Amino acid sequence: MKLQKIIESVDGKILTENIFRDIDISGAYSSDLLSDVMGNSHQGEIWITIMRHLNVIAVASLAEMPVILFPKNFNPDEKVIEKAISENIILITSPYQTFEICGKIYNLLNKSDEMV
């Protein structure tokens, strides 16, 4: 599933300009506990979280999650955005809350499965 389709489905706004974003997304993981994310997410997934401090970027980078999606129009600080750009992590903010975002992305990914 192309990232662009997912962004459109959650009315997402990209916070990190100039990062290559024509990428394929295999799934998503939603959690605010960093160790839970590291222990249970998979490479190439979108991470949905309300956490938005510097360590979140480190976790995404180390766990190879290329995209972090913040619900409820949450915006991280400029420093966090700069760090994300330097680590090649795409940050997106969406007006929807976590449950709604998960539902939208889940439906989208499942539909694309059926098409295959």
Next chain:
Amino acid sequence: MSEYTYINPKFEKEINEFSKKTLVPELTLNYDIKVRDFVNTGNASADIKLTLKRLGVSSPVLRRVAISSYEAEINITAHSKGGNIICNVYPEFVHIQFKDKGPGLKDIEQAMIPGWSTADDAVREMGFGAGLGLPNIKKNSDYLHIVSAENSPTLVEILIFYIEK
């Protein structure tokens, strides 16, 4: 003093050989970890990951090294009086030692139980301190060895092989 050892049964032979021999690493990396420095914590693990990536280690293995190393680095930052990380790179595996200056673990078996944590509120507010750090290290490493005691330094060491069995 108490001790905890986990060995991935698939690498039992190699790990036993490693503990008997004194091998010379191809490369050694050393990092100081400061107390409660949540801005720079993770930099050592990121550097280890980058170094191994340049050496051609595969992506799934890199992810396991990065997660294990980051969890252990966070433990030094959040729980100890500071410490250091020594990463020894060998042709077939990486050996990373995480040494801190205390205060040590009273009961290592207890610390291995998912959900058990002594983390304070500040650490938990950042999304750490869920009590999943050591279990994550065990899950992602081929060898985990912990030596500690109350009011003593803690040593956590791991081995991860580049080829998965």
